[in-house]
Amino acid sequence: MSTMNSCTFSILDHPAVIFLNERLTSSEETARLHTAHVFDFDQTLFRSPLPNPKLWDTSFVGQMVSWNNCGPGWWHNSATLDLGPEAESSKWNGWWNDDLGLNFDLIATKPTTAVQINTNASKNKTQNSDTCYVKIHTFSFKHDFLYNILFEYPSIQHMQVWDDRIGQIAKFHEAGKRWLEKKLLQTFKVIEVNISHRYMDPKRELDLVMAMIEIHNRQVGIEANGGPFLVSGAAPMPWTRPELQNLRLWDPYETYTPQKRVRMELGPVAQYTGILFSEGVQAFLKAIVNGEQVDGSGIKRPLALQGRDISKWEIPNDMHIILCLGAGQPDFLETIGGLGANVFVELVAVGELEGKIWALKVQEADETIVGEDLMIVAPNGDIHTSFESLSSSCSGDSGGTVGSTFDPNRRRGRVISRRKGTPYITLAYNRFQGIWSSAASKITRWESIEKTESSKRIILVGTIGETRLLGLKNQKHGHLAVVPRAEVSIANILKEHASEKDIPIQGPDLGQMIKSIQKEMDRLLTANRTANIEAITALAHATFKEYFK
Numbered sequence: 001m002s003t004m005n006s007c008t009f010s011i012l013d014h015p016a017v018i019f020l021n022e023r024l025t026s027s028e029e030t031a032r033l034h035t036a037h038v039f040d041f042d043q044t045l046f047r048s049p050l051p052n053p054k055l056w057d058t059s060f061v062g063q064m065v066s067w068n069n070c071g072p073g074w075w076h077n078s079a080t081l082d083l084g085p086e087a088e089s090s091k092w093n094g095w096w097n098d099d100l101g102l103n104f105d106l107i108a109t110k111p112t113t114a115v116q117i118n119t120n121a122s123k124n125k126t127q128n129s130d131t132c133y134v135k136i137h138t139f140s141f142k143h144d145f146l147y148n149i150l151f152e153y154p155s156i157q158h159m160q161v162w163d164d165r166i167g168q169i170a171k172f173h174e175a176g177k178r179w180l181e182k183k184l185l186q187t188f189k190v191i192e193v194n195i196s197h198r199y200m201d202p203k204r205e206l207d208l209v210m211a212m213i214e215i216h217n218r219q220v221g222i223e224a225n226g227g228p229f230l231v232s233g234a235a236p237m238p239w240t241r242p243e244l245q246n247l248r249l250w251d252p253y254e255t256y257t258p259q260k261r262v263r264m265e266l267g268p269v270a271q272y273t274g275i276l277f278s279e280g281v282q283a284f285l286k287a288i289v290n291g292e293q294v295d296g297s298g299i300k301r302p303l304a305l306q307g308r309d310i311s312k313w314e315i316p317n318d319m320h321i322i323l324c325l326g327a328g329q330p331d332f333l334e335t336i337g338g339l340g341a342n343v344f345v346e347l348v349a350v351g352e353l354e355g356k357i358w359a360l361k362v363q364e365a366d367e368t369i370v371g372e373d374l375m376i377v378a379p380n381g382d383i384h385t386s387f388e389s390l391s392s393s394c395s396g397d398s399g400g401t402v403g404s405t406f407d408p409n410r411r412r413g414r415v416i417s418r419r420k421g422t423p424y425i426t427l428a429y430n431r432f433q434g435i436w437s438s439a440a441s442k443i444t445r446w447e448s449i450e451k452t453e454s455s456k457r458i459i460l461v462g463t464i465g466e467t468r469l470l471g472l473k474n475q476k477h478g479h480l481a482v483v484p485r486a487e488v489s490i491a492n493i494l495k496e497h498a499s500e501k502d503i504p505i506q507g508p509d510l511g512q513m514i515k516s517i518q519k520e521m522d523r524l525l526t527a528n529r530t531a532n533i534e535a536i537t538a539l540a541h542a543t544f545k546e547y548f549k
Helices: 058-064 085-089 098-108 138-152 166-181 202-224 279-289 330-335 387-393 437-442 490-500 507-523 530-547
Strands: 017-020 035-040 113-119 131-134 158-163 187-192 266-276 320-325 342-352 357-364 374-377 424-429 446-448 457-472
Touching (some): 058 266, 058 457, 098 113, 138 166, 158 166, 166 187, 166 490, 202 266, 279 374, 279 424, 279 457, 320 424, 320 457, 357 437, 374 387, 424 437, 490 530
Parallel strands (some): 113 131, 374 457
Antiparallel strands (some): 017 131, 266 320, 357 424
């Protein structure tokens, strides 16, 4: 722990504060304060762009956002908020959370209220706040800073916090409970904020990330030649207030150890091999989610989701069917018909998981079906009532992007999952509840699509293809490296599962479970790679269940 300074601590000269309203220097003004409103900036007050999932390999995104990689990492890089001259000239219209902004402006006019913004980037689009500070680590730093606010301005008796991250909201509830017990506050409230994602211009994002990679690789060389190690963040939180000395609030600067940095080089990385759909078929599927179905489709939500408001759920940009993760091996590609093969997919059931995700169960369609009511969705979005009609309407043109055409003479693909799982298409999911589209693989109870006099069997035309995104090539290890970094965070899987089960998880318990999971992974020869995320998740959930039974 750092040595206590003899000088009096004050928020006014805190090294991480980048903006301070002059009224906070007046004892007369601060004596009137009785309420503090605390706004997170990224994805709460402002739609700070996230790394675009259409551009980057998932495992690389994890490293990109880490404060130990790519310079200071995505969230500490002020360039991620440089959205171009058009956005700036419009005062970032469309990027602000307008609903919360109106509340923010109203609150900021009250003389008895202190308004604080928490952000990661040193270049902040500060509105009418009293304080704005840069946090190095997320919750621990917020927690520590708010403690100081309460001691600095004891007249504050009420606090409201706006944040978007479920895990942090739970921790704020715990912190607020302690503040109430200690009589530091009379009331405390946390408000969860859910807003849609936005991404920066793809060209601008590519240039930004390439610059981040260059900075990272330059740092690898500096450290290899005996130069100073990079310590990310704006400034350490000085532990100078006596009241906080024994609270054991974590300061990352006190626990920092040199990282095993490796050089990074980007290249195309296979995400999955599966059945890809054209824009026309995608539009048909999205119409199902939005309740704008073509007559005869008759697909309803699963019973558990009927009547629920899912308007803020995430709809995948690219609906598909995963047959195997990564690039398919030659024997498997031969089994499913090879890249470029056309495949007919029938929608047979709907399913959901814990009220957080909606998916369609699919199966391979029988091309010999005749005399039944069929709704065959062609790549161009046209609807056909028979395979004969579909074939006769297609010219056999094989041009265009993968999945954009149908050639009746092309070899046929198969709907076969390499892991023998249920093939599915994710329609929508509630990312605000910490779930992702791949969670549909865990659905075990499916409800058959209801058959009525007017409903038809729905068949989609797709193409066997492979999706590649930019990610890390085989890394060249730096002087500190011993083994490649793990691609899957076991700790994050356990924390997410604990949050879903509403079971608090402590550091020692987390460490013990991680060790057990790693031991079992070694026994099963399961490498910590993104391709094995489903197996690792299953092991983590089983270990968690055993640990807390």
